[in-house]
Each structure stands twice: as C-alpha cells, then as structure tokens.
Amino acid sequence: MSVLDYVWLGILAVFQGPELFSFFGMSVSITIAMVLAGFLLGIIVGSTPGLAGPMALAISLPILISIFGYSQEALLPVMGFLIGVMKGATVGGAVPAILFNTPGTPDAYMTTLDGYPMAQKGEAGKALRIAHFSSASGDTFSDIVLIVCAPFLAILVESYLDLPEKTALLILSMAFIAAVVGGSPAKGLISASLGLLIAYIGTGEDFTPRLTMGYQGVASGFPIAAVILGVLILGEVFKSIEDLWQENKKDQSLTKPVQHKASRLSFETIKGLFPYIARSAFIGTAIGALPGIGSTLAATLGYASGKFRHQKVQDQNATSFGNGAPEAIAATEAANSSVSGANLIPVLSLGIPGNASAVFLILAADSIGSFNPGPSVFRFTVDSVNPELVVAFGLFTMMMLANLMNWTIGGVFMRSMGIMALVPKQKLLPVILLLTLTAIYVQETKMAAVWFTIGFGFLGYFMRRLAISPLPLVIAFILGGRLEETARGAFSATGSDPWFLFSSYTSIAMLVAAVGVVFILSIKGKPSA
Amino acid sequence: MTIGTHSNTKTNAILGVVVVVLALIIGFIWIPADIDTGIFEKARRRLEIGDAFAPTLATTLLGLGGALLIAEGLTSKSNLKVDARSLVFALGLLSVFAIFIALLLWTGPILVALFGAEGAEYRLLRDTAPWKYLGFITGGTFIVAALISFMEQRFTIKALVIGTVASLAMIILYDLPFDDLLLPPNGDF
Known part of the structure; x- marks a missing residue:
C-alpha cells in the first residue's frame, strides 16, 4: 500500500459509504449528507448567541450514536457531522456580530468592532461577505496545513520517541495547556490536577477499585460523557443562567439593520483584503497548532497585526480599524477560522485535544471505538491495510468537503441566519440543559449518570466563578489514563528504573520545558486564551 | 458575605490555602485509606508502579498549584467572582x-x-x-x-x-x- 493508495481509500470511504439515496443513478453516501447536515447546523448554532459549537457537539453525539451504533461504519458519518458542526460554527459567529453587535461565539468579538459600524452604514451584506470569504480562506489554509503536517509529526513521534519520551511529552502538553489556558498557570495546574484525580477514581490495576470510598457506582470510573458534558456544557449553562438572573433582562428586541449599498465583492476588494487574510491565516494556524490556545487569542492577534499593517500602508482617507474597516473584519475572521483545522494537528498526530471541539471528536472516537487518535494512526503499512489510516484520510476528505460546502453554499446560508440572534437566551438555556441531561441518560441509562453530570456541572460553574478554566481539567481527564499507562510501560521497559523520565536528553528537555512554561508564565503573566 | 471581589488582593491566596489543605487531606488521608497498593509494589519479583502512584502525583501537582496560587495571590489582584x-x-x-x-x-x-x-x-x-x-x-x-x-x-x-x-x-x-x-x-x- 502506497501513500496514494491510502489517500484514495480515504476518499472512497467517504464517497462510497452506506448509500442514503440515489441521484440520477449516482449513489449519494450518508457520510456526505452528514457533513452537510453538521455544517448547516453549525452555522445555525454559531449564529445563535448563547449557543456554541461544543454545545451542539455534546447534544448531537448521543443522538448520532443511537442512529449509527458502535460499528466501524458509524465512525465517518458521526465524525463527519461533528466536523461539519465545528466548521459551520466558526463561520456563523460573525453573523450576529455584524448585524446586532452581539458576537455569536466569543472569538467573533473583534468582528463586532468593525462589522457593526459597517452594518450601520448600510453595508451589512458586504461585511457578511467579507467575513465569509475570509473565514473560508483561513479555514481552508489551516486544513491544508493540518493534512500536510499531522502525518509527518505523527511519524516523527512514532519513530523517535520511546515510552519515557512519550510520557514526558504528555506531561509537557498538559503543563503547556495548564499554563496557557487556565486563569493563571497556578489555576491551570489546579484544574489539570483535578482532572487527573477524577480520571484515577475507580480505575487502576489492583482488584479493588481505587478512591471509590466504597461506592460501587464509580467502580469503573466516572462516565467520560458525564464529566465532559457536566464541566464544559452544564457549567457554562449554570453560569449563563446566573448572569441572566443577575442582569434580569427581558427578551431583547433587536432590529436588523437596513441594507442599502451593493454587497458584492469585486476582484479589487478581494485583492486589497488578501494580505490581511494571508497574514491572519498564518497567525491563526500557528496558534491553532499549539494545544490549548484558543481562537479568541488568534482573533485578537490577527486584528492587531492587521491594524499595524493598515496604519502603515493605507492612505489617510481609508476607514480606520474600529470604525468599519473591511480589512479589520478580514483580519479577525481569517485568524479565528484558521485555528479550527490546525487545532486538530495535536489531536491526530499526538492524541492530545487542544480545544473543546477536539475533546468531542476524541469522545466520539472513544465511544464508537476502532479509531484511537494518536501517532499510531499514521502507520503506513505496506503489506496490509491500516484501517485507522484510512479513517484519518477519510477525515481529511470530509474536512475538504466541508470547505467546498463552505465556499459554495456557506455564504448564502450564513447571510440568511440573522434571525437566530433573536432567539432569547432565557428560553434557550433551560432547553439546552434538559437536552444535555436527556442525552446523558439515553447514553448511560442510569440516574447516577445524571447526578454525576449535575455534580460536575456545579464543579464547572464554581471553577468559572473562581476564574479557573475547566478546559485543562477535561483535557487532563481524557489524557490521565494514557499518562499512567505510558508511565507504567516506560517503568517496566527501563527495568524498573525510578528515573525513567530522565533516561534520555529528549525527555529531560521536555520535562525542563514543562516546568519552565509553568514558572515563566507564572512570573511574566500568561497570554489570554 | 463576599468571598472575593476585584479590590481584594488576598482572595487568590485564600483559595490557594484551601487547595493546599485539600491536597494534604487527599494525599495523607484519602489515598492511603482508599488504595490497596502503594506508590510502587512488588509483583512477580519485579518492582512495578502501584495504583497510588498516579493519584499521588496528581495530588502533589494540586498542592503545587495551590502553593503557586498563594504566591500569586500575595502579589497580584484577584479576579474571583464568587459572592x-x-x-x-x-x-x-x-x-x-x-x-x-x-x-x-x-x-x-x-x-x-x-x-x-x-x-x-x-x-x-x-x-x-x-x-x-x-x-x-x-x-x-x-x-x-x-x-x-x-x-x-x-x-x-x-x-x-x-x-x-x-x-x-x-x-x-x-x-x-x-x-x-x-x-x-x-x-x-
């Protein structure tokens, strides 16, 4: 099997999957339909302030698993839907930001600064087109970087890193995420260590399950979905409910701005925007490739870099950033959208989720089975077929398919979604809460899982109130089992050497980097993710 | 009653103390009482990592995070929002x-x-x-x-x-x- 054979098999797995219907004698696979459905849902979700991509992923996953089951055939349709949601939500966030000065997703905040002034000048359509064009460009660029880089990085890891180095790499990744994502490196460390502790409850190799306090309900650990949905989704819902309670706002009455100027983008306009898009796409992709740093920072840096260039090259009469500059929308949207593809580099090459959406992709792979994201996926076997590698190329195919959908129908669909900003959060949040609890119960079929989810929801809520990010907790919870397993393997492989982590220069360098990143950021302050 | 406000510079330090105490309780009471094997154990004449190893490591990191937070809290303003x-x-x-x-x-x-x-x-x-x-x-x-x-x-x-x-x-x-x-x-x- 050559590389090209694997690429071709991945494409075929998507296009020749189980048939949904036939169109003029041509079979349309259910996987393509799922990518489309996810993409459209993602745009709707992204356009709705208060809803976010991870919420839609959390709610969809149990329904998808109910429909498709746990077979290997389920993997691509389910993952395709989730990838579609991820990409759609990235595009949709700009809609309420431009039309109503309300970012649909946090990373679209910078878009409000210039998008809304443009809308007030009667250029809402043009602003939306710029946002879509820039977003689609950034996203496509980021995916190409992912497709090129992930296999190389994975091969590098698999060829040069042994068990002690892999253990050190996991420690470095967690330290990095804790240091840059948490409210401060100290809080990130607290969050990550809580995640590890939760992961170790009820597991272990001894006959008696550890840390259960005699309660058999957690003898095989907490359900992974209960922890993730509780901390990430319910925690956020509880916080939003309290914010709305304290604000005591009645339903908003938003008025869509009137469009009275031509909205088509000329070639000259696109040419003028291109340097801003390109620069931001690089920034977003570089940031996205590092686990834990989110699209909000990418948008801020993209905006700042665009502003710097704008001040240098534009003439005095050009609209300045903050007053409705098209270049500002392009810089922001290209930067935040180019994070999404690159964020999957650590997921696919190292098995380390870098953001909340990636957490749900790992959860889907874990629930369905037969695909374990990580360096072992990219084993280019010659004599036999590596099914995980076929799935990986299937994922790449679906990402490019979603990009194609974005370029063709994404803009039109996105521009029609202004109405979603009118959905009141007060009515939406309780429904999301019920939907999440129902989804958990349907998956686990026991009330204990609902209790656990609510409990972890409160944990997530208090963490947010104490300015501790819950993301390091979730990522450490996911990686905790693997960290222990790798450490056990490394310990055995080095003949029970207690200093196994210091057995090579590579692992020593990684450990020094792990300690360094926490302490340096503790002293100097962290970048806001 | 306010646990933390923007004006209070010591609230992170208090949270840090709570975390350190929690880590001590987990490390010295819960882990020894609720895990049958030690940090290392002998199995088939070989020394292996025991079930207490990973939780102890996590608890140490928790305590370290708490200690860092105390240091941070003494030098910077708090952004706690629990009241x-x-x-x-x-x-x-x-x-x-x-x-x-x-x-x-x-x-x-x-x-x-x-x-x-x-x-x-x-x-x-x-x-x-x-x-x-x-x-x-x-x-x-x-x-x-x-x-x-x-x-x-x-x-x-x-x-x-x-x-x-x-x-x-x-x-x-x-x-x-x-x-x-x-x-x-x-x-x-």
Missing part, C-alpha cells in the same frame, strides 16, 4: 434539580398506583405509552419553566408551554425513532 449571590444561586439551582429528579422518578409510579390497572407496577409499564412519558414530561416541563421564570423573575404561561413543547420534542427526538433507547427515568426501574 453570596452565587451561593444562593447554587442552592436555588440545586433545589430545582432535586424537584426535577423527584418528579422524574415518582410521577410515573404514583400515577400508575392511582390510575393504573389493579396490581399494575410501573416497572412493567416502563416501556409502555403513555406511562413511560409521564415522569419525563412533568420533570422536563418543570425544570424548563422554573429556570425561565427564575431568569425572568416572573412566571408566565409561555414558560410552561416552552417546557412542555421542549419535553415533547425530546420524546420525538429520542424515543419515537429508537426502540432500544429509554428516556429518563425508565432505565432505573
């Missing part, structure tokens, strides 16, 4: 969940006992309409309506209608298309 209203809110929310779970669990069995055939048990009717929907509809309607009313600080019929429609929509989404799925709380009977 008495947050605690009242959390207790209120917990009460809403308690009523939600009670309605979910007991509406069905009580209505079967009152209106079901003689000798009928909810356990045997847990997959039979309309009995299987009773707990979910009452519990679901309650939690949605209660939270909408809570946020708007007024009760409206509209909130009740949204709760009912949302519960019915979830029945259509999860129960009608799938024979093998059970809505809450039917799997527990």
